[in-house]
Amino acid sequence: MATQLRLRSAKILVINLGAVGTEVVKNLVLGGINSLEILDDSSVVEDDFLSQFFLPNENVVGKLKLPLVIDRIKDLNNRVNLSINTHNISESILSEGYLSKFDLVIATELKKDEMIQLNKVTRKLNIPLYVSGVHGMLGYIFTDLIKHESTSEKDLGNQPRETGTKLSPSKTITKVELNLTKDKELVTVSDEFVELQHFFVSKNLPTQLNRRQMKRLSAAFPLIFSLFECKKEQLENMKTEEIVALLRDTSNRICDLFGIPQTVVTDLSIGAVLQQAYTEFTPSAAILGGALAQDVIQFLSGKESPINNCLILDAFRSEISIYVL
Amino acid sequence: MKSLERVLGPERYLRIRNTSVLMVGAGGIGCELLKNLILCGFGTIHAVDLDTITLSNLNRQFLFRQKDIDQSKSLTVVKAVQNFNYNDCKLEGHHGNIMDTEKFPIEWWDQFSYIFNALDNLEARRYVNKMALFLRKPLMESGTTGFDGQIQPIFPYVTECFECQPKVTPKTYPVCTIRSTPSQPIHCITWAKEFLYHQLFDELEDKTQDQRRQLESETLDRQEIDNLLRESNELAELRRMVLEPGSQFAQELIHKIFQVDIERLVNIESLWRTRKVPEPLDLLELQHELDALLQEPRSQTILVKDTSTWTLLENLYVLIRALESLQKRISSGEESCVPFDKDDEDSLNFVVAAANLRSVVFHIDPKTKFDIKQIAGNIIPAIATTNAIISGFLVLASLPFYDQEPRSRGDFGPVPQTSSTVFTSIRPNKYVTAAALSQPSPLCPACSLSARGILHVSQKDAPTLGQLVEIIKKKYGYEDIALILGKAKLIYDVDFDDNVDRSVLEVAGFVSGELLQVQDDNDELENLEFYISLGDKNELPELVLRQKVKEKEKVKENEENGTGELNNGALEPVEIIDDEVEEPPTKRQKILDIID
Numbered sequence A: 001m002a003t004q005l006r007l008r009s010a011k012i013l014v015i016n017l018g019a020v021g022t023e024v025v026k027n028l029v030l031g032g033i034n035s036l037e038i039l040d041d042s043s044v045v046e047d048d049f050l051s052q053f054f055l056p057n058e059n060v061v062g063k064l065k066l067p068l069v070i071d072r073i074k075d076l077n078n079r080v081n082l083s084i085n086t087h088n089i090s091e092s093i094l095s096e097g098y099l100s101k102f103d104l105v106i107a108t109e110l111k112k113d114e115m116i117q118l119n120k121v122t123r124k125l126n127i128p129l130y131v132s133g134v135h136g137m138l139g140y141i142f143t144d145l146i147k148h149e150s151t152s153e154k155d156l157g158n159q160p161r162e163t164g165t166k167l168s169p170s171k172t173i174t175k176v177e178l179n180l181t182k183d184k185e186l187v188t189v190s191d192e193f194v195e196l197q198h199f200f201v202s203k204n205l206p207t208q209l210n211r212r213q214m215k216r217l218s219a220a221f222p223l224i225f226s227l228f229e230c231k232k233e234q235l236e237n238m239k240t241e242e243i244v245a246l247l248r249d250t251s252n253r254i255c256d257l258f259g260i261p262q263t264v265v266t267d268l269s270i271g272a273v274l275q276q277a278y279t280e281f282t283p284s285a286a287i288l289g290g291a292l293a294q295d296v297i298q299f300l301s302g303k304e305s306p307i308n309n310c311l312i313l314d315a316f317r318s319e320i321s322i323y324v325l
Numbered sequence B: 001m002k003s004l005e006r007v008l009g010p011e012r013y014l015r016i017r018n019t020s021v022l023m024v025g026a027g028g029i030g031c032e033l034l035k036n037l038i039l040c041g042f043g044t045i046h047a048v049d050l051d052t053i054t055l056s057n058l059n060r061q062f063l064f065r066q067k068d069i070d071q072s073k074s075l076t077v078v079k080a081v082q083n084f085n086y087n088d089c090k091l092e093g094h095h096g097n098i099m100d101t102e103k104f105p106i107e108w109w110d111q112f113s114y115i116f117n118a119l120d121n122l123e124a125r126r127y128v129n130k131m132a133l134f135l136r137k138p139l140m141e142s143g144t145t146g147f148d149g150q151i152q153p154i155f156p157y158v159t160e161c162f163e164c165q166p167k168v169t170p171k172t173y174p175v176c177t178i179r180s181t182p183s184q185p186i187h188c189i190t191w192a193k194e195f196l197y198h199q200l201f202d203e204l205e206d207k208t209q210d211q212r213r214q215l216e217s218e219t220l221d222r223q224e225i226d227n228l229l230r231e232s233n234e235l236a237e238l239r240r241m242v243l244e245p246g247s248q249f250a251q252e253l254i255h256k257i258f259q260v261d262i263e264r265l266v267n268i269e270s271l272w273r274t275r276k277v278p279e280p281l282d283l284l285e286l287q288h289e290l291d292a293l294l295q296e297p298r299s300q301t302i303l304v305k306d307t308s309t310w311t312l313l314e315n316l317y318v319l320i321r322a323l324e325s326l327q328k329r330i331s332s333g334e335e336s337c338v339p340f341d342k343d344d345e346d347s348l349n350f351v352v353a354a355a356n357l358r359s360v361v362f363h364i365d366p367k368t369k370f371d372i373k374q375i376a377g378n379i380i381p382a383i384a385t386t387n388a389i390i391s392g393f394l395v396l397a398s399l400p401f402y403d404q405e406p407r408s409r410g411d412f413g414p415v416p417q418t419s420s421t422v423f424t425s426i427r428p429n430k431y432v433t434a435a436a437l438s439q440p441s442p443l444c445p446a447c448s449l450s451a452r453g454i455l456h457v458s459q460k461d462a463p464t465l466g467q468l469v470e471i472i473k474k475k476y477g478y479e480d481i482a483l484i485l486g487k488a489k490l491i492y493d494v495d496f497d498d499n500v501d502r503s504v505l506e507v508a509g510f511v512s513g514e515l516l517q518v519q520d521d522n523d524e525l526e527n528l529e530f531y532i533s534l535g536d537k538n539e540l541p542e543l544v545l546r547q548k549v550k551e552k553e554k555v556k557e558n559e560e561n562g563t564g565e566l567n568n569g570a571l572e573p574v575e576i577i578d579d580e581v582e583e584p585p586t587k588r589q590k591i592l593d594i595i596d
Helices: A004-009 A021-030 A046-050 A066-076 A112-125 A196-201 A211-215 A220-229 A231-235 A240-258 A265-274 A280-302 B003-008 B009-018 B029-037 B073-084 B122-135 B177-181 B185-201 B208-218 B222-240 B249-267 B283-295 B295-302 B312-331 B345-361 B369-376 B386-403 B465-476 B553-559 B586-593
Strands: A011-015 A036-040 A081-085 A104-107 A130-133 A137-145 A147-155 A166-168 A171-179 A184-192 A310-314 A319-323 B020-024 B044-049 B091-093 B112-118 B139-145 B148-154 B420-428 B430-436 B450-458 B481-485 B489-492 B515-520 B527-535
Touching: A004 B073, A011 A021, A021 A036, A021 A130, A021 A280, A021 B386, A036 A066, A046 B003, A066 A081, A066 B295, A104 A112, A104 A280, A112 A137, A112 A196, A137 A196, A137 A220, A137 A280, A147 A171, A147 A280, A184 A240, A220 A240, A220 A265, A220 A310, A220 A319, A240 A265, A265 B003, A280 A310, A280 B029, A280 B386, A319 B185, B003 B009, B003 B177, B009 B386, B009 B465, B020 B029, B029 B044, B029 B073, B029 B139, B029 B386, B044 B073, B073 B091, B112 B386, B122 B139, B122 B450, B139 B386, B148 B386, B177 B185, B177 B222, B185 B222, B185 B312, B185 B345, B185 B369, B208 B222, B222 B249, B222 B312, B249 B283, B249 B312, B249 B345, B283 B312, B295 B312, B312 B345, B345 B369, B386 B420, B465 B481, B465 B489
Parallel strands: A011 A036, A011 A104, A036 A081, A104 A130, B020 B044, B020 B112, B044 B091, B112 B139, B450 B527
Antiparallel strands: A130 A137, A137 A310, A147 A184, A166 A171, A171 A184, A310 A319, A319 B430, B139 B148, B148 B420, B420 B430, B481 B489, B481 B515, B515 B527
């Protein structure tokens, strides 16, 4: 019940109501969050009807989005304090006064420089930040929750868990309490996070993956990071061959930077991402939105240890990997 | 090109736009799944569910609202999604039981290219699995409990079916633990729900003999057995009082079960040598405060405090209120019995309060109403986000099937080899695990024992039974066969040819939706199971039968697999042990013996 209590007191900001934003909002509102604000200054475009199911089924292209969806979201659970904000996003995400009103920020579909700027502010204000986005069958969740402790009951393993054990480079067991009558252990895990700007220059991958794992790495990883370097507007005005060349060139650089073999990115995967880039797709958004909302609920309740820190969805391979960057 | 077309690929997009799929179950997974199907543009979607919407559905089934309570789930979902049916998908809701062969005959099933299961019970899952086997259609199976969820694409006879892996049955507890020596909250909850509540308000069968036998198999303590049987008899007396309005039913019941019965138990010293002795409730001492609580109208609010642990007095209060309410419902003649239902407030309140009072007596920590509802309903709370994740994978995993042109029935091309089953496994370095699909198990009770297909029989021009036998033998290569209708009715074999000259339509039970089993008298070829469909043509399915895996080999395989069990519950009739026979009895013998 402590979970419910913390959920009922948390104030959450969701930035951009795209495909993932829609799924996250649905899940959090159903889950009984206390208060939720949606920040989105966009007007409806044709592609929004791919997956943004709060939109009315009529021609509203060109109209401001949030006023069109607010009633339907409220209808899900009227006990949630729901508010919308259509103020300019670029300004809002830099405003300390605005962001300090929230306990947690979830930003979707941001550009690289936007998320780094936003993260600078959330760090300063000590606010945990989730960032997520989707490119068709590919998607990501990045987390900077600063520092976090979580305690959960686990079944007793073959060997007792030990304080000081590193579960990953950024997750450490800090406390273990035995409950022999129930064959359980109460395990406390401490999570350390880094700022998002370090993600883009991380040298951590080769220390986590052996050579075989590196060779079998999903192309989704380098391609998602490549897309952060190619803006949507830029791709829209290019011919297919030009985009292929650009993606090849960029992904080679990204692979070198992260220490990933360039062979991971095949022509086939570039061809696929060509069709997927910056496109919303409901099943992927449902998975990302489900995982993100679940993690937020766990984070607020202090129970299961959260995603730390880079989750990559490759729906072609039914794979969701988490890396520590 | 539209964006959806771009993501899916233009050819696949077209196939999906023009196909028809079935979704069985419109609950937690169903709501999410339907949203995903619609937004992916599936041309026609049918949704089937027999349930109506309850209050407890609202917090995780996002298509339902307060005003929909008591409405049909399937009919409500198809209406609700019109709000965002941007792709103009055709939707049809069916309120009914998917196992109803009249409402959903096999021809109806045949219109779908894919079947999606979003079910919560084993029986319906098995049935849908069987339909998929008959029709050799791809089936997407799914399930979630708590944070765990799984999807499994099933390509009949090519990959594992739903029954290839034995399913775990719910845990049971020894009767003595439940009735005499509970030590955990679950024991008290089981006692309150399965024993006490059942004895008082549910439909009863006479099981006195069974009860004694089961008790004797568990304990040698005569005194304990006699005591438990006596308790049951006295409860039967009390049950009669339920029908007498105005009787002191509630008071007497509480006095008996929490005081008299416990005092008797305490006297059986053998039980308490290593256990803490239970402490009977002293009702006389509590009476005064209890009366005050009962007279105070505001006490009603206790009933809805479902997340705090009730005190001893509060539990007594709730129990009395629940008993009064249940007695009223039964004695008024409105209902002859009230089976336990976690969503029925009276029955839930009864079980919560009775379980907690018993916990107090046995020095066990009481639980909240919310917790007991989960436990008594055998539910690990369904988590909306798990359903959302799993429903995303359900649709993703179905997409490769539409990469290729439709092939002949049962031919799935290379898709099964590249498909995977996916389950959530949240770790520091991953969120889900995907695994390649396995081959069908040679021991599977559903897909290894027989081939399956639809037997079309013309109502105008039906064959005689003798003709049918000859056609079957010729088509599939059997030398001699036996025909069994339904579960165990033999209608033909070499020694039983009374019906051969009659039209099959005159054979009692030969109706649409019934199953007809063909068994090889020579035990060479596998069995064949037909789904009978009466219509306007005579037609047998195109099938190539596999050689039978001999029982001996199976036993060997079984031993290797470490299960050591023959056939794993393959057929309904129990196996007959006959020392005279050197060969293990064939299945036909088993069935015949049962008929005799």
